[in-house]
Amino acid sequence: MNPAPVLAPDATVAVIGAGRLGGVLARALHAAGFDVRGPFGRGDEVPESDIALLCVPDASIPGAAAVVRPHTRLIGHVSGATGLADVDFGIHPLQTFTGAEPPVVFHGIGAAIAGRTPDVRDLAGDLARALGAHPFEIDDTDRAAYHAAASFASNFMLTVLDAAERLALAAGISPTDARALLAPLVRQSVDNWTAAGAGEALTGPIVRGDEVTVARQREAASDLDLHDLFDALAAGTRSIVRKADA
Numbered sequence: 694m695n696p697a698p699v700l701a702p703d704a705t706v707a708v709i710g711a712g713r714l715g716g717v718l719a720r721a722l723h724a725a726g727f728d729v730r731g732p733f734g735r736g737d738e739v740p741e742s743d744i745a746l747l748c749v750p751d752a753s754i755p756g757a758a759a760v761v762r763p764h765t766r767l768i769g770h771v772s773g774a775t776g777l778a779d780v781d782f783g784i785h786p787l788q789t790f791t792g793a794e795p796p797v798v799f800h801g802i803g804a805a806i807a808g809r810t811p812d813v814r815d816l817a818g819d820l821a822r823a824l825g826a827h828p829f830e831i832d833d834t835d836r837a838a839y840h841a842a843a844s845f846a847s848n849f850m851l852t853v854l855d856a857a858e859r860l861a862l863a864a865g866i867s868p869t870d871a872r873a874l875l876a877p878l879v880r881q882s883v884d885n886w887t888a889a890g891a892g893e894a895l896t897g898p899i900v901r902g903d904e905v906t907v908a909r910q911r912e913a914a915s916d917l918d919l920h921d922l923f924d925a926l927a928a929g930t931r932s933i934v935r936k937a938d939a
């Protein structure tokens with residue numbers, strides 16, 4: 694019988710995929726004391742390692758796993774949306790990475806972990822803790838909802854902020870000034886939501902029932918072709934108000 698996998702402090706970790714997350718993760722694993730190989734790009738020779746971490750797009754995970762399997766003991770991926778069909782464990786850092794972040798970017802964040810066996814899941818948890826992150830478990834059946842939550846919190850929030858920036862530009866405020874002026878409002882809203890949820894944190898014309906102002910805002914948004922986004926967000930906001938009033 695194989696011994697239970699244990700995360701040795703000097704384990705060799707090969708990072709496969711040199712994109713936005715791969716480089717940041719390789720630097721952070723090195724800073725945490727691991728013997729890091731890579732990040733490796735497509736077509737690079739695959740090294741021998743204790744652990745191979747696939748930092749490739751989700752659709753490339755099966756192919757990359759098949760290539761590294763003969764060269765490593767354990768394979769993990771860092772995808773939030775993908776199950777464990779092709780790998781031994783998953784470790785999804787709940788953060789956004791553009792590629793330039795320092796290793797401390799992992800400190801204090803959540804990391805969704807999963808493993809084919811309890812031992813391998815525990816190893817994924819140890820890896821998360823070594824990076825300074827807090828591990829929590831996600832089952833394959835819950836991944837779509839979990840990953841959609843992350844997309845709403847990051848990707849779609851940026852879509853909303855971009856609309857705000859465009860509307861501010863229409864009001865004569867430069868993009869740089871708009872981001873600087875709106876950022877305190879965004880931060881306070883996030884702080885209020887963090888403390889008590891959206892129902893408590895909501896302010897503004899919809900929660901006040903000021904439909905005249907809502908209609909004037911919609912007209913300004915329509916001028917920039919933002920009416921569909923405005924309508925979807927207004928409908929979502931009204932449903933939060935109804936739930937809070939119920």
Ligand SMILES: NC(=O)c1ccc[n+]([C@@H]2O[C@H](COP(=O)([O-])OP(=O)(O)OC[C@H]3O[C@@H](n4cnc5c(N)ncnc54)[C@H](OP(=O)(O)O)[C@@H]3O)[C@@H](O)[C@H]2O)c1
Pocket residue numbers: 709710711712713714715733734735736747748749750751753756757771772773774785786787788789790791
């Ligand atoms: N970025 C984030 O904020 C973030 C956050 C959490 C989790 N993740 C996860 O991290 C993973 C990678 O995302 P990313 O944002 O870093 O993507 P990315 O910037 O597109 O980087 C992916 C890299 O993988 C390379 N690649 C593709 N197939 C490969 C293969 N078979 N062997 C070696 N390299 C290969 C790509 O090279 P080519 O350019 O040659 O295709 C590219 O450099 C995904 O699972 C994603 O869910 C990302």
